[in-house]
Amino acid sequence: MHSFWKLTRTEARLLVREPMTFGVALLLPTVLILGLGAVPALREPSEEFDGVRFIDYFAPSVVVMVVAIMGLTSLPAIMATYRERGMLRRMWTTPVHPAKLLGAQLTVSLASTVVSVVVVIAVGRLAYGVPLPQHPLGFAIAFILGMGAVFAIGLLIAALAPNNRLATGLATVVFMVVMFFGGVYVPRFFMPEAIVRIGEFTPPGVQSLLDAWNGTAPAAGPLLIMGGTALLFGAVSAKVFKWE
Numbered sequence: 400m401h402s403f404w405k406l407t408r409t410e411a412r413l414l415v416r417e418p419m420t421f422g423v424a425l426l427l428p429t430v431l432i433l434g435l436g437a438v439p440a441l442r443e444p445s446e447e448f449d450g451v452r453f454i455d456y457f458a459p460s461v462v463v464m465v466v467a468i469m470g471l472t473s474l475p476a477i478m479a480t481y482r483e484r485g486m487l488r489r490m491w492t493t494p495v496h497p498a499k500l501l502g503a504q505l506t507v508s509l510a511s512t513v514v515s516v517v518v519v520i521a522v523g524r525l526a527y528g529v530p531l532p533q534h535p536l537g538f539a540i541a542f543i544l545g546m547g548a549v550f551a552i553g554l555l556i557a558a559l560a561p562n563n564r565l566a567t568g569l570a571t572v573v574f575m576v577v578m579f580f581g582g583v584y585v586p587r588f589f590m591p592e593a594i595v596r597i598g599e600f601t602p603p604g605v606q607s608l609l610d611a612w613n614g615t616a617p618a619a620g621p622l623l624i625m626g627g628t629a630l631l632f633g634a635v636s637a638k639v640f641k642w643e
Contacts, residue, residue: 406503414507425515428465429522432458436527447588458529459608461519462542463581466603469512470549471574477504478557479566505550512546533614541617545603547629549577552602555632558640581605600624
């Protein structure tokens with residue numbers, strides 16, 4: 400256990416020392432919500448959202464962005480790089496099992512995602528009065544299950560991709576799909592109803608986050624899909640993961 404936490408601290412320091420990864424994952428979502436809130440029209444109640452401001456409506460999509468960045472751009476690339484450089488293979492000759500490195504990286508990525516989401520929520524609240532999630536328990540459940548689903552997909556990409564280039568390519572495609580259905584590229588109220596419905600069941604489940612944010616308990620269906628996706632993709636990635 401001591402070696403695991405030592406690896407976790409090392410991975411955390413490496414993340415902080417990497418300006419691009421650290422900046423994109425932890426600062427870009429905050430800058431985005433600050434930039435959107437700086438537009439006066441987006442801080443005014445809109446009839447399109449039943450009197451809700453755009454900045455309030457869009458906040459869950461920023462959460463989707465945070466989860467997608469960490470689960471689909473950072474995690475697969477880092478693990479593929481470790482494999483490509485032979486770091487995992489060399490660990491076989493030490494008392495530290497390479498699975499501990501995977502666990503440490505996963506722990507750091509999950510913790511970074513939570514920190515970034517908390518920062519986004521706090522900044523939105525303090526800067527523009529964005530309401531906090533009105534159904535905290537529902538939001539926590541939707542966030543954990545959605546994050547688990549996205550990270551499980553990221554782990555599967557890391558398990559299958561033999562090198563960083565392929566991992567980045569595969570992850571980018573999935574990242575764009577998640578961001579699109581999550582309403583980051585195009586606000587969901589502009590999308591056809593069929594696309595919106597698909598987005599409800601696309602990890603990390605933006606509609607569940609939106610419902611909980613607005614005080615409504617998330618529907619069971621999307622939550623079950625998120626949980627099932629996390630279990631299925633997590634189990635498959637663990638089975639096919641190659642250490643070298």
